[in-house]
Amino acid sequence: MDPVTAQRTLTGLELKVGTRLPWSLYSPQGALLLTEGTLIRSERQIESLISANAYYVHTPSLGTYKTQEHQRSSSPKVSSFVIIHTLLERLEACFSLAHRSGQSGAFVRGIMKLVFDIQAVCEENPDAILGTMQLIVEAPHGLLHPLHAALMCEVAACRMGYDALERAPLVAAALTHDIGMYDIQQALFEQRAPLSASQREIVDNHPLLSYELLQSHGVNEPRWLNPVLQHHERLDGSGYPNGLKADSICREARLLAITDCYSAMIRPRAYREQVLPKDAIKEIFQQRGATIDERLARLFIDVMGVFVPGTLVELSHGELALVTGQGEGLNQPAVALLQNRLGVRLEAPRHLVLEDSQAIRSILRLQDHTDLIALLGRAWPEMSPIPSAV
Structure with a gap:
């Protein structure tokens, strides 16, 4: 875990019914439980997550938790x-x-x-x-x-x-x-x-x-x-x-x-x-x-694209990256670097377009690299929110 981030066990005080998770939650074994943006529906759901000893990766640059009302008034964009x-x-x-x-x-x-x-x-x-x-x-x-x-x-x-x-x-x-x-x-x-x-x-x-x-x-x-x-x-x-x-x-x-x-x-x-x-x-x-x-x-x-957005890949020098889109050609994927060649997770994704897909060494399964999920909410620019009611 790099010094900018910290693994924190969920206490329940961080969550409020009717708001959305500001980070993803994991089991003590590292399995993904809920992704960022999931709506908290009930106190029972919070209690269940606490009982499971769920943890999250806190990144100070992401800011503190905001209610949906506060997000709408001061930060209109969402992940x-x-x-x-x-x-x-x-x-x-x-x-x-x-x-x-x-x-x-x-x-x-x-x-x-x-x-x-x-x-x-x-x-x-x-x-x-x-x-x-x-x-x-x-x-x-x-x-x-x-x-x-x-x-x-x-x-x-x-x-x-x-x-x-x-x-x-x-x-x-x-x-x-x-x-x-x-x-x-x-x-x-x-x-x-x-x-x-x-x-x-x-x-x-x-x-x-x-x-x-x-x-x-x-x-x-x-x-x-x-x-x-x-x-x-x-x-x-x-x-x-x-x-x-x-x-x-x-x-x-x-x-x-x-x-x-x-x-x-x-x-x-x-x-x-x-x-x-x-x-x-x-x-x-x-x-x-x-x-x-x-x-x-x-x-x-x-x-x-040949490499679909949302695909986790290992690059030729050992870096781990997420495909975020296409460049000018099918074999020129745009990626967000998540981990450097030394195995150190980056503080924030770094974006680039590969000149050739041959720079991709292999395709990985995200469930084998759940520590990277904390960065995924910033792999793409934030977007205009949509109403949650039918």
Whole structure:
């Protein structure tokens, strides 16, 4: 631990219900518990963190803890981690309305408000949003996965030349494409055993279940409904639920299928390790023209880069860095140096663009370097906040 920072055990006095963590929290074993920006929801949550002997890394330059009201009045900008946590909370609130009778209007309005906020934050700094999304792992899979897909769809569709109103139904579809199995997603994510017959039936039917649930809430826009129904269809007819082929699958569903696959691959499951982002990109490239749309696969890779924002890397001289975006070419990633060649963590990230990706020696797993997480909130510039209420 360098002299500028200090590891401190949580006492509970630092936290207040309704405010956000100003730093990430870890278990005594070094496992990440909660990332910076997480909303503190209850006293019970605080008590649970104290009982777990959670600790944080205090960095004086980050300042003292501020309430949300104080942040709004004196420091309008927030880290990208706060942005992502706010979007996750908003999505959770929307999903809570999906199965309540008489809440159709509130559900659809909530989703569309979330769509427009997603468009705003992606316009401000798409690399920060996509990179931070990859770094947050502790939220429920049923929220992380659709939000990640929606963010990637928004950035890719914008690159394709769709205007904001044209992109909106696709982003809404990405947010809700798995809503038909939302209630069991976390259990499936944590399950090591094979699917039961009832679970398999839900998984096989979830595109149709999601489609019908949206219709029951009054959604009748084909550009929202069709991508939801078709996101597991494949060009060669091997997909489901209807075994559609080629041009029978709408373009938006083909793009959603790519983002769905990528997001699923890079998140570890109980029964497998995560696929590294570069390997997930490689798998999408290899499947282009066979099961997924070749042109859209190339576009997706162009948007994400060979080295995706949010990827932890070791450079050729031993420094550790986080990929923060792209330079002028796919093989010229922008990075934030986090640790020097001597293994000493920097006081603050140092930004540079690599002349060639060959300067990257290897890709690392962030969970093996949790001591660096304290710097990640400053890997990208702070952003304009969004409201937390639906």
